[in-house]
Amino acid sequence: MAQEEMRKGPWTEQEDLQLAFYVNLFGDRRWDFLAKVSGLRRTGKSCRLRWVNYLHPGLKRGKMTPQEERLILELHSKWGNRWSKIAMKLPGRTDNEIKNYWRTHMRKKAQDERKKNKASIFSPSSSFSNSSSFSSNSPDADFMPITENNERNFYDTGGILEKKNEGDKMKVYSMDEIWKDIEESDQTMNNIKPIMSSPIWNYCPNTLWMIDEEESKMFPQFYCLDNQDNTFFVG
DNA sequence: AATCGTACCAACCGCTGCTAG
DNA sequence: ACTAGCAGCGGTTGGTACGAT
Numbered sequence: 001m002a003q004e005e006m007r008k009g010p011w012t013e014q015e016d017l018q019l020a021f022y023v024n025l026f027g028d029r030r031w032d033f034l035a036k037v038s039g040l041r042r043t044g045k046s047c048r049l050r051w052v053n054y055l056h057p058g059l060k061r062g063k064m065t066p067q068e069e070r071l072i073l074e075l076h077s078k079w080g081n082r083w084s085k086i087a088m089k090l091p092g093r094t095d096n097e098i099k100n101y102w103r104t105h106m107r108k109k110a111q112d113e114r115k116k117n118k119a120s121i122f123s124p125s126s127s128f129s130n131s132s133s134f135s136s137n138s139p140d141a142d143f144m145p146i147t148e149n150n151e152r153n154f155y156d157t158g159g160i161l162e163k164k165n166e167g168d169k170m171k172v173y174s175m176d177e178i179w180k181d182i183e184e185s186d187q188t189m190n191n192i193k194p195i196m197s198s199p200i201w202n203y204c205p206n207t208l209w210m211i212d213e214e215e216s217k218m219f220p221q222f223y224c225l226d227n228q229d230n231t232f233f234v235g
Numbered sequence: 236a237a238t239c240g241t242a243c244c245a246a247c248c249g250c251t252g253c254t255a256g
Numbered sequence: 257a258c259t260a261g262c263a264g265c266g267g268t269t270g271g272t273a274c275g276a277t
Contacts, residue, residue, distance in 0.1 A: 100244060
């Protein structure tokens with residue numbers, strides 16, 4: 001039997017409306033089922049992605065704030081490429097968004113570093129000439145961490161570098177209280193399996209997806225960003 | 236005005252882990 | 257205990273907007 005051709009590529013406004021309607025009707029589970037009943041010629045996977053990354057009412061649009069940027073840097077240095085985990089600490093931001101941001105950010109930073117290094121590489125007093133990154137052939141390698149296998153990887157940065165950043169060029173921001181709570185929530189999260197992986201699910205008290213009492217116990221706290229004065233607060 | 240390079244974002248792909256049967 | 261199906265995650269790619277030349 002010839003399988004119906006699945007649509008790919010950008011979503012139309014009509015498709016968005018259709019998806020939103022059926023998600024509201026049946027909930028945000030069983031994506032294959034949703035894809036089928038909605039009549040959208042999309043895979044369940046595609047529907048889920050569209051909903052999570054674009055249509056969900058709890059999403060925050062627009063540029064990353066400096067606070068968010070700093071938090072991403074901090075969390076990435078701690079957790080590495082655990083985008084979904086990082087996204088959990090940035091309400092309204094998706095793992096995809098953070099991942100994209102990081103990619104752009106790192107590339108830019110790598111280029112800056114490269115320029116700096118090029119300027120100082122021939123200087124006799126340059127400590128760079130003694131650094132391990134000197135031997136790298138890759139253009140971005142200067143900014144890549146060394147992995148547990150002693151390999152460099154542009155994309156997989158952070159995490160294991162946590163100690164390496166102590167006291168050297170990585171600026172340390174004072175986010176003690178946030179960190180304290182993140183560490184506490186780490187312990188909690190290690191013991192409790194989250195119901196949903198996306199941060200937006202426990203961020204949308206005014207939407208159809210209100211968290212219930214049980215869920216709120218699992219996620220006792222989350223950070224919110226006050227766009228007025230750019231401060232974090234715990235909800 | 237045309238072309239090129241870069242940044243950004245949306246979406247796809249492949250893999251993994253979880254869970255229900 | 258095993259397996260199939262599903263959900264989610266991380267990596268990658270492709271398209272578009274925009275600024276520089």
